[in-house]
Amino acid sequence: MTSTRLAPLRAVLDNGAVFLTKEATATPAVAIHLAMRCGSAYDPSGAPGTAWLLSRVIDRGTLTRSAGEIAEELDGRGITVTVAVTRHLFSVFCTCLSEDFDQVLALLGEMVIAPSLPEAELSTRKGEVVTAIRQDEDNPAVRASETLMAALYPDGHPYGRPTKGTIDIVERLTRGDLERLHAERFAPGRLTGAIVGDVPADRAQAAAARVFGGWRKPSPPEIAIPPVHRAAERREIVVTMMNKAQTDIAYGFTAITRGDPDYYACLLMNNAFGQYAIGGRLGDSIRERQGMAYYVSSALDANVAAGPLVIRAGVSPANVARAVASIDEEIARLVAEGLTAKELDESRRYLIGSMPRALETNAGIAAFLQNEEFFNLGLDYDVRMPDFLHAVTLDQANAAARRLLDTGRATMVVAGPYQG
Amino acid sequence: MRSAPAAVTETRLDNGLTVLIQEEHTAPLASVWCWYKVGSKDERPGLTGVSHWVEHMNFKGTANIPRDQVKGIIEQFGGSWNGYTWIDQTTYLETATKDALDRMLFIEAERMASCLYHPDDCESERTVIISELEGGENDPDQLLDQELTATAFKAHPYRHPTIGWLPDLQSMTRDDLYGYYRRYYVPNNATLVVVGDVEAGDVRRRVERHFGSIAPGEPAPRIRTVEPEQTGERRLTIRKETTTEYFKAAFHAPSATGEDFFPLLVLDAVLTGAKGINLWSSFRVAPPQRSARLYRALVERGLASSVSGALIPTEQPFLYTLSATATDGVALAAVESALLEELDRVRRHAIGDGELHKAQAQLRARLVFDNDSVTNIAHQLGYFTTIGRLETFAEAPARIAAVTVDAVAQAAQRVLADSNRTIGWFQRA
Numbered sequence: 030m031t032s033t034r035l036a037p038l039r040a041v042l043d044n045g046a047v048f049l050t051k052e053a054t055a056t057p058a059v060a061i062h063l064a065m066r067c068g069s070a071y072d073p074s075g076a077p078g079t080a081w082l083l084s085r086v087i088d089r090g091t092l093t094r095s096a097g098e099i100a101e102e103l104d105g106r107g108i109t110v111t112v113a114v115t116r117h118l119f120s121v122f123c124t125c126l127s128e129d130f131d132q133v134l135a136l137l138g139e140m141v142i143a144p145s146l147p148e149a150e151l152s153t154r155k156g157e158v159v160t161a162i163r164q165d166e167d168n169p170a171v172r173a174s175e176t177l178m179a180a181l182y183p184d185g186h187p188y189g190r191p192t193k194g195t196i197d198i199v200e201r202l203t204r205g206d207l208e209r210l211h212a213e214r215f216a217p218g219r220l221t222g223a224i225v226g227d228v229p230a231d232r233a234q235a236a237a238a239r240v241f242g243g244w245r246k247p248s249p250p251e252i253a254i255p256p257v258h259r260a261a262e263r264r265e266i267v268v269t270m271m272n273k274a275q276t277d278i279a280y281g282f283t284a285i286t287r288g289d290p291d292y293y294a295c296l297l298m299n300n301a302f303g304q305y306a307i308g309g310r311l312g313d314s315i316r317e318r319q320g321m322a323y324y325v326s327s328a329l330d331a332n333v334a335a336g337p338l339v340i341r342a343g344v345s346p347a348n349v350a351r352a353v354a355s356i357d358e359e360i361a362r363l364v365a366e367g368l369t370a371k372e373l374d375e376s377r378r379y380l381i382g383s384m385p386r387a388l389e390t391n392a393g394i395a396a397f398l399q400n401e402e403f404f405n406l407g408l409d410y411d412v413r414m415p416d417f418l419h420a421v422t423l424d425q426a427n428a429a430a431r432r433l434l435d436t437g438r439a440t441m442v443v444a445g446p447y448q449g
Numbered sequence: 450m451r452s453a454p455a456a457v458t459e460t461r462l463d464n465g466l467t468v469l470i471q472e473e474h475t476a477p478l479a480s481v482w483c484w485y486k487v488g489s490k491d492e493r494p495g496l497t498g499v500s501h502w503v504e505h506m507n508f509k510g511t512a513n514i515p516r517d518q519v520k521g522i523i524e525q526f527g528g529s530w531n532g533y534t535w536i537d538q539t540t541y542l543e544t545a546t547k548d549a550l551d552r553m554l555f556i557e558a559e560r561m562a563s564c565l566y567h568p569d570d571c572e573s574e575r576t577v578i579i580s581e582l583e584g585g586e587n588d589p590d591q592l593l594d595q596e597l598t599a600t601a602f603k604a605h606p607y608r609h610p611t612i613g614w615l616p617d618l619q620s621m622t623r624d625d626l627y628g629y630y631r632r633y634y635v636p637n638n639a640t641l642v643v644v645g646d647v648e649a650g651d652v653r654r655r656v657e658r659h660f661g662s663i664a665p666g667e668p669a670p671r672i673r674t675v676e677p678e679q680t681g682e683r684r685l686t687i688r689k690e691t692t693t694e695y696f697k698a699a700f701h702a703p704s705a706t707g708e709d710f711f712p713l714l715v716l717d718a719v720l721t722g723a724k725g726i727n728l729w730s731s732f733r734v735a736p737p738q739r740s741a742r743l744y745r746a747l748v749e750r751g752l753a754s755s756v757s758g759a760l761i762p763t764e765q766p767f768l769y770t771l772s773a774t775a776t777d778g779v780a781l782a783a784v785e786s787a788l789l790e791e792l793d794r795v796r797r798h799a800i801g802d803g804e805l806h807k808a809q810a811q812l813r814a815r816l817v818f819d820n821d822s823v824t825n826i827a828h829q830l831g832y833f834t835t836i837g838r839l840e841t842f843a844e845a846p847a848r849i850a851a852v853t854v855d856a857v858a859q860a861a862q863r864v865l866a867d868s869n870r871t872i873g874w875f876q877r878a
Contacts (some may be wrong), residue, residue, distance in 0.1 A: 055475035056821050100739030105807050107723060107814030109735045124734075126814050153751050156776045160693060160754035163777050167692040169587055272690035275583035306520040313520070320573030323581035343584045345576075375521050382527015385546055389476045390821045445587075 035388065035411045037223075037398055038230040045218030045248060046241050049398040049408075050233035051225045053391055059130045059226030059233075060122070060391035063141055064399050067119040067214040070187035070333075071252060076206065078158070078194015080119055083146075083207045084112040085154035088121070090145040094136070102136060110137065114192055117333055118403070124392060127227035131236055134224070138240035141215065146207050158199050165193070170343070172268045173279035173444040180266060180440045181283050181337055186255055188334065217241060218248030221402045223395040254334040257283045260438045268444035276346045276445030280356055281339035284433050287331040287404045293417045294429040295329060295338075300376040301368050302359070302430070303327025303340060310363065311340065314355050321348045321355075338433055346447040353443075357436045364434055367427035381415045457830060457839070458649050462657065464665040465637025469830045469839070470652050471644045473823050479645030480544040480823040481553040483560065484831040486640075487633035488537040489611040490672060490765070498613015499621060499629050501534040502578055506626055507541070507634075508532070509570045512563035514556070516570075522556060523549065530556075535728070536607050537764040538835045539633075544824045547646045551655060557641065558659040561634050571623040579619075582612050589875045590772065593687060593695050597873035598768065600685045601699045605676035607767055635666030640834045644827035676701065676766065683871040688878040694775040695875040696753075696784045698792075700864050702769035705762035706837045711848040712860035713769060714760055718808035719800050719857070720791070721758035721771065725815035726845060728761055729828040734818070737811050743771065746791045752779050756788075764836040769864060781874050792865050799858035812849045 037051040072079045088110050089096040103110060106129045111122045121141060125133040165171040175191055182189030193199070220241070224233040260282070285295055303311045308326040315325045322342045330336035344352045388394050388411065401410045443449070457471045489500050510516035523530045528545025541560060543553040585591045595610045602608035612618075641660070643652050679701055703709040714726070722738025725731035736757075738744045747753035753773040760769045775784050800808075820826050833842035863869075 055473075056817055058817055058821070097740075104722065104737040104740040105810060107737050107811035109737050111735065124818055126817060153749065156751050157748070157754040160774060160777045163692040164774070167589070274586040275580065306524055316577060318573070320576040321580065323577055323584055343580060345580060345583060375525060379521075379524040379527055382525070382546060383529070384527065385477055386527065386529065386544060389478060389823070392821075 035394065035398070037408060038234060039408055040234050042217065042238055042242050044242065044244055046220045046222065046244070047402060048222045048224065048234055048237040049402060050223070050230040050237070051394055051398065052228065052230050053225055053394065054227050056391070057127045057227050058124055058391060059127050059224060059228050060124045060395045061134060061137060062223040062392070062395040062399055063121045063137060064221045064403070065119045065141065065215055066117060066219040067210065068115045068117040069190065069192040070116045070254060071210070071214050072187070072190065073210070074185065076194070076198055076202065077190040078192070078198050079202060079206055079210050080114050081193045082154065082158055082199060082202055083210055084114045084119060085158060086146050086150050086207060087144045088112055088140050089150040089154070090147045091139040092143040092145055093139065096147060096150055099136070106133065108133065110140070116188055122392070130228050134236050135240050141220070142241070142244050144211065146204050148204055151204055151207070155199055155202075158193060159196050162193050162196055162199070169268070169270055169273050169275070169277040169444040170341070172270065173277040173442045174339070174341070176266055176268055176442040176444065177279040177281050177339065177440060178337070180264060180442070181260070181281060182257065186257070188257075188336065213249055216246045216248045217244045221399060223398040225394045225398070226391040257335040259283055260440050263437055264440045266440070266442045267447060267449040268442060269448050270444060271446050273445045275343050276349055276443055276447045278342045278344065278349065278352060278441065278443050279339055280353070280439055280441040281337045282433055282435070282439060283335050284329060284338040285331050286333065286335050289331065291425070291429050291432065292331055294421045294425040295331065295433060297373060297376050297380070297418065297421050298368065298426045298429040299327055299329040299338060300380060301372045302363060305376050305379060310359050311356065314359055315342060315352055319351070319355065321345070321352055346445060349443055349447055353441060360434045360436050363430045367430065368423065370423050373421070373423050373426050377418050377421070380418055384411065384414070459839070460653060462636065462661055464661070464663055466660050467640040467834065468653065468656050469640065469642045469834065470647070470649045471826060471830065472647060472649055473644055473826065474646050476823070477547050477646050478544060478823050479547045479550045479553065479643060479647050480542060480827040481550070481557060482540055482542040482642040482827045482831045483557040484640040484642070484835045485539045485633055486537070486638050486835050487539055487669065488535050489609060490536045490606040491633070492606060492609070495617055496621060496625055496629070497609045497617045498578070498611070499625060500539055501611050501613065502574065502618070502621065503626055503630050504532050504534045504539050505574045505578060506566055506571065506630070507560050507564050509567070509574075510565050511559035512565070514559055522552065526552065535611055536767065538832070540831060540835070542824065542827070550643070550647060550652070554655055554659045558663065561636065561639065561660070562663045564630060566623060566627045566630065568623050571626060575618065578612070579615070582615060582618065585612065589689070589691055589693070590695055593697055593873050593875040594770070596685055596687060597697050597699050597770070597871055600683050600873070601701065601768055601871040602676055605674050605765070606672060607765070632666070633669050635669070636660060636663050637665045638669045640831050642827045642831040644830070645823045679869050681868050685871065686874045686876055688876050690878050691875065693777070694781050694877060696773045696775060696781050696788070697770060697873040698788065699768040699770045699871045699873070700869050701766055702760060702864055704764060704766050704837070705833070705841050707766065709860040709863060710762070712852050712856040713864055714812065715805065715808045715849065715852045716795070716800070716857050716860055717758045717760045717769065718811050719804045720795070721756055723808060723811035723815050724759070725812070725819045726762055726842070727819040727825060727829055728832065730819055730825050731815065740807070742791050742795065743788060746787050747773055747784060750787065751776055752784050752787055762833070762836060762841070781876060785872065796861050796865050799854055799861065802854060805852070805854050805857065809849055809852065813846065816846060
């Protein structure tokens with residue numbers, strides 16, 4: 030049973046690497062999730078996109094294996110390595126059959142510890158990244174989100190920079206730039222691994238120690254994330270893309286850190302406002318009552334620094350003004366009148382009740398354990414989380430709405446066939 | 450450890466409802482799916498998109514679930530619900546803690562027999578669906594896929610998109626929707642699937658209680674159109690303002706029960722990496738494809754930034770589609786010629802034993818990964834029952850293991866023929 034209590038096994042290797050392991054026998058498979066503190070926030074100043082480009086090349090050759098050999102090894106086992114870059118983490122994921130676990134962990138270890146970053150691979154992957162950036166330029170949803178983040182986090186703040194970088198920068202990046210980022214930022218003391226699946230927890234720890242135990246390297250100093258400032262006034266930005274059929278709206282605020290004492294109040298408030306069922310109150314108004322949008326919701330990204338609360342909707346260009354007015358109206362009503370006790374209770378029951386689903390699969394448990402470790406939530410967080418939600422009062426949830434939401438300080442971006 | 454569909458129990462109520470139950474005691478969850486054998490291929494001209502619109506209407510309140518109580522009906526159990534419509538099927542699901550089982554069955558029984566179709570709700574949903582259509586048109590790949598499919602078929606109703614054509618969405622009436630709902634939403638046209646931490650006997654009793662009194666309907670009408678054999682290559686070019694250019698090639702392909710289906714699935718793994726056979730989950734994780742032929746020919750040579758293949762199990766012969774995104778600065782003609790050259794090579798020289806074994810190993814792993822949750826297992830049972838036979842799913846591992854180099858060669862000969870293909874370009878205007 031995965032739901033009663035996760036109780037993972039946590040061990041710290043003597044080089045500082047942390048491993049969380051958990052046996053789960055529902056399928057004969059194992060999820061491996063390695064997270065290094067080298068997300069896009071660690072990009073050198075003036076070179077956003079370095080971590081992203083490294084993520085495209087890191088699995089394309091190691092000291093002992095060529096790209097072709099890795100390709101054969103992965104494909105022969107029917108597995109895919111996914112490398113993802115978020116603001117703070119550079120993550121390598123893979124789900125494999127349990128019979129392949131030891132060899133796959135060894136391969137992932139080599140990728141993380143000793144990538145060879147071949148020049149030929151770098152050149153091919155740059156072409157892919159440039160194409161992906163060009164696709165983003167043509168995607169109204171991406172343009173709206175990225176423009177909003179740049180406006181909320183200006184002046185080169187790491188949360189406002191494009192994760193993939195820009196075409197100019199990507200084309201200029203060299204193998205030396207990637208080697209330098211890897212040399213400076215990849216270290217055992219900055220690595221957390223989660224291994225979940227059909228392998229006993231202690232055996233997974235032993236395998237992790239074999240692969241990563243010999244890696245000796247001092248930990249780099251942690252970077253400082255610049256302070257985040259609330260917008261002083263309301264701002265509206267239009268990104269006109271007349272070749273598109275629909276407009277995407279991104280409307281948001283800088284919000285809170287994960288460690289903020291109001292975190293659970295904000296989480297519940299946001300769920301009732303823009304998530305519960307089909308998009309909470311926003312969905313009731315914009316999708317269900319007015320039929321204006323196929324999607325509308327809000328998301329709270331509480332992070333190391335104050336992440337954003339972002340409302341997103343896709344609407345016909347003729348309905349942009351009405352949709353923005355409806356968002357304003359729902360915010361004003363929430364701030365003035367607050368949630369009802371029933372709404373708060375529903376969101377609370379949902380967030381607690383959805384945990385067994387979130388923790389059903391190996392990959393889901395691994396992601397949960399990574400989050401637990403990254404934000405220092407404790408190994409019994411799965412058991413304690415309901416208590417944190419139960420402790421939030423209606424007054425606290427309503428105070429959270431007043432704290433985060435203010436139409437007079439909203440920043441909104443409209444991208445699509447719309448000229449303002 | 451989870452076992453294959455051998456553990457499924459199948460029963461049929463007197464009103465014709467097929468019920469599949471599989472006990473899975475790995476998490477305190479239950480997943481309920483209700484499948485209807487109706488999809489966009491069952492729509493007549495003028496009513497394209499009606500199946501999908503009906504799906505939307507069936508989340509709007511019923512005789513015994515007032516409109517304002519729909520919200521939260523499953524969420525209060527921590528559950529999620531959803532639905533989808535495609536060419537052969539319409540389906541609805543709830544996954545929640547097992548104490549919500551009765552609630553989930555109640556919702557599906559209500560959905561089958563008692564939806565309201567209030568005229569105001571129909572109107573409000575019209576604009577939601579048009580917004581969904583416009584959102585899809587924002588994506589060049591999706592737009593090209595839609596137009597390519599419409600070009601590849603000239604007679605069979607697989608040709609029109611599931612979301613429907615815009616003029617039909619603008620003109621359809623409440624009575625069109627309600628009539629369609631009444632015709633197809635009958636127990637003898639449905640399959641109910643329950644997978645999870647449940648006891649089969651208990652589930653059967655509850656299903657009988659919720660669904661037993663729903664009257665059967667007339668057998669649903671079935672289309673008879675068979676797509677005539679394609680006699681020559683077809684081409685389509687969409688010219689629009691775009692930053693990126695896209696290529697697709699579609700080939701008429703066997704249905705899930707066709708002789709060539711599993712050999713073609715293996716061939717697709719050789720060309721673009723194995724995807725598995727779960728429409729709900731297979732395409733969410735990238736396939737293992739770095740050593741695949743088209744990946745090497747296009748992506749490793751810098752011609753394309755991505756390449757993919759899609760062979761999806763369907764009731765009637767649909768399409769095998771190959772897609773590539775041209776790398777910035779590369780002409781679509783170069784992508785096309787490299788791709789077709791590779792297909793020509795596989796037709797002329799077949800595949801090697803090593804490639805066969807690698808593709809089979811990939812598919813074996815993907816079938817395991819596809820069944821990692823009660824939701825995914827329940828999807829597979831209902832999906833294959835609806836498009837044809839549950840046995841196709843049960844037998845998949847053995848059928849894949851039995852594929853030979855010769856069978857792949859024959860499938861390549863038949864399916865990848867020049868005269869069987871439709872080429873699509875999405876090009877910068």
